[in-house]
Amino acid sequence: MSIKTVDGTSSADEGVASMDYFKSHLREYGMLVALFAIVVFFAVYSAATGRPTFVSASNLTNLFLQNSYVIIMAIGMLLIIVTGHIDLSVGSVVGFVGAIGAVLMVLYGIPVPIAAAICLALGALIGAVQGYFVAFLKIPSFIVTLAGMLVFRGLTFMALGGSSSISPIPPSLRNLSTGTIPNLVSGFGLAHATTMIIAVILAAAFAIFSFQSRARKARVRPVDEPYGFFLGRVGFAALMILGIGYLLASNRGLPNVLILMAVLIAIYAFVTTRTTIGRRVYAVGGNEKAAKLSGVKTERIVFLAFVNMGVLAAIAGMVFFARVGSATARNGTGLELDVIAACFIGGASAYGGVGKVMGAVIGAFIMGVLNMGMQSAMQLSIDYQQLVKGMVLLAAVCFDVYNRNKA
Numbered sequence: 001m002s003i004k005t006v007d008g009t010s011s012a013d014e015g016v017a018s019m020d021y022f023k024s025h026l027r028e029y030g031m032l033v034a035l036f037a038i039v040v041f042f043a044v045y046s047a048a049t050g051r052p053t054f055v056s057a058s059n060l061t062n063l064f065l066q067n068s069y070v071i072i073m074a075i076g077m078l079l080i081i082v083t084g085h086i087d088l089s090v091g092s093v094v095g096f097v098g099a100i101g102a103v104l105m106v107l108y109g110i111p112v113p114i115a116a117a118i119c120l121a122l123g124a125l126i127g128a129v130q131g132y133f134v135a136f137l138k139i140p141s142f143i144v145t146l147a148g149m150l151v152f153r154g155l156t157f158m159a160l161g162g163s164s165s166i167s168p169i170p171p172s173l174r175n176l177s178t179g180t181i182p183n184l185v186s187g188f189g190l191a192h193a194t195t196m197i198i199a200v201i202l203a204a205a206f207a208i209f210s211f212q213s214r215a216r217k218a219r220v221r222p223v224d225e226p227y228g229f230f231l232g233r234v235g236f237a238a239l240m241i242l243g244i245g246y247l248l249a250s251n252r253g254l255p256n257v258l259i260l261m262a263v264l265i266a267i268y269a270f271v272t273t274r275t276t277i278g279r280r281v282y283a284v285g286g287n288e289k290a291a292k293l294s295g296v297k298t299e300r301i302v303f304l305a306f307v308n309m310g311v312l313a314a315i316a317g318m319v320f321f322a323r324v325g326s327a328t329a330r331n332g333t334g335l336e337l338d339v340i341a342a343c344f345i346g347g348a349s350a351y352g353g354v355g356k357v358m359g360a361v362i363g364a365f366i367m368g369v370l371n372m373g374m375q376s377a378m379q380l381s382i383d384y385q386q387l388v389k390g391m392v393l394l395a396a397v398c399f400d401v402y403n404r405n406k407a
Contacts (some may be wrong), residue, residue: 018229030399031346031362038366042373054377057251060244065178065323067368068257069094069316070335074342074360075268076312079305081343082285084352085134085141087306089148090313090339093126094332096152097317099159102166102327105173112172119314126152127310128303135302149336157329167326176260177322180253190246192253199245203238210234257319264312269357281305286353341389342367345396366392 022029039055046054053059073090080087097119104115126148133144160166185193214230217223223230248254272278283291284301292298320335321327346363348355370389374380380388 017226018232021224021226021229028347028356028359031359031366035362035366035369038369038373042369042377045373046377049377051377054373055247057247059372059376060247061251061255063365063368063372064255064258064261066372067364068177068255068261069320069323070338070342070367071261071361071364072264072312072316072319073309073335073339074346074364075264075357076305076309077339078343078346078348078355078357078360079268079272079281080141080309081340081348081350082281082352082355083302083305084285084288085302085305086145086340087130087141087309088145088336088340089126089130089152090309090316091332091335091337092149092152092156093123093310093313094317094320094335095156095327095329096126096159097123097314098321098331099156099166099327099329101318101321102169103159105170106166106168106327112170116173116318119318120311123310123312123314123317124307125310126313127307130310131303131306134306135299153329153333156331160327160329165326165328169322169325173318173322174325175256175322177257177319179256181256181259183253190249191251192249194249195254196245196249198254199242199249202245203241206241207234207238260315260319264315265357265361272357277301277304282353284352338364338367341393341396344393350397350401363396 042054046052073094077087077090100122101115101119104110104118105112110118130141130144130148133139134141180192181194183192183194185197187193188196190196210230211234214223214225272281280291280296280301283294283296284298288298316335317332320331324331342364343355343360344350344363345366346355346359346361348360348363367389370392371385374385374388
C-alpha cells in the first residue's frame with residue numbers, strides 16, 4: 001500500500017522521482033554525500049582502532065580554524081576558474097600580505113584596523129596587476145600567476161628583512177582567528193549555550209526560507225525537485241546545523257572566523273546566483289566569444305575576478321598570520337594547491353563556466369577532513385597523505401570530464 005504525499009503522488013513514486021532527481025544532480029549533491037561518507041569512515045575507523053573519537057567538539061573546532069583561510073581563498077579561486085583561468089600565486093600572496101601586516105603592526109606599531117586596510121589595498125593591487133596582464137594583455141594566467149608565485153615569495157623574504165619570524169601578533173588580531181563569540185546565556189548543560197541558541201535560530205530560518213523559496217518558484221512554474229527529496233534535503237541540512245551547533249556549544253563556542261566565513265559565503269553565493277555580474281562571470285567561462293558578442297565586457301570581468309582574488313587572499317593572509325601567531329617566509333607555502341583542489345573537488349569544471357560557491361566550500365571541507373582524518377585517526381605519514389589527496393583530485397577531475405562528455 002502506497003501513501004499519498006502532499007502533492008498527490010504516492011510514496012513509491014516519490015522515492016523513484018527523488019532518486020532520478022539525485023542522479024540528474026549528481027554534480028551538485030555528490031560531493032556532499034562524499035563528505036558525509038568520509039566523516040563516517042574516519043569515525044568508524046577511529047572507534048574500531050580504539051583511537052579518540054573523530055567526531056568530537058575539539059576536532060570540529062579545529063576543522064574550522066585550520067581550514068578557514070583555504071575556504072576564504074576557495075571562494076575567490078572559484079570565480080577565477082569559472083572564467084576559465086587559474087591563480088597559482090595565492091599561497092605566496094598569503095605569505096607576503098602576512099609579512100607586510102606583521103611589519104606594520106609589530107615593528108611599526110600601526111593600529112590593527114589601519115594595517116588591515118593597507119593589507120586589503122595591497123591584495124587588491126596585486127590582483128589588479130595580475131588581472132591586467134591576463135585580461136588586457138592576454139598573457140596566459142598560468143604563466144602570469146606562476147611568475148607571481150615566485151615574485152611574491154621573494155618579496156616575502158625581503159619584507160621580513162632577514163628575520164626568521166616576526167611576532168607576537170596583536171591580541172585583537174589573534175582573537176579574529178582563534179577566539180570565539182562571548183557566551184551571553186548559561187544553562188542547558190552546555191559550556192556555551194549562546195552558540196546552541198544561534199544554531200536553533202539558523203536552522204529554523206533555513207527551513208522557513210527554503211519553504212518560502214519553493215512556494216515562490218511554484219507560483220511561477222512547476223518545481224522539478226520532488227517534494228520528498230526537498231523535505232529530506234531541508235531536514236538533513238537543519239539537523240547538520242543543529243548537530244554542529246551542539247558540538248561547538250559543548251566546547252568553546254562559535255569561532256569568530258566561522259562568522260567571517262559564513263558572511264563571505266552568503267555574499268558570494270548571492271552575487272553569483274542573483275546578480276548580473278554573477279551571470280556574466282559564468283557567461284565568460286561558458287563561451288567568452290559569445291559573451292563578448294552579447295555585449296559583456298569580458299576583459300573587465302576577468303580583471304575584476306583577479307582583483308577579487310587578491311582581496312580574499314589578503315583576508316586569508318591576515319587570518320593565517322593570526323592563526324600561526326607569527327610571520328615567516330614559509331607562511332602560505334603550498335596553499336594554492338589545496339585551494340585549487342577544493343574548487344575542482346567541489347564541482348568546478350576544468351573547462352570553465354561551471355561551479356558553485358557552496359561546492360567550493362564543500363570541497364575545502366573534504367580536503368580538511370581528509371587531512372585531519374589521515375593525521376589523527378589513521379596517523380599516516382605525509383607521503384601517503386599527499387598520495388591520497390592527489391588521487392582524490394584526479395578522481396574529481398575525471399568525474400567532471402565524464403559528466404561533460406556524457407552531456
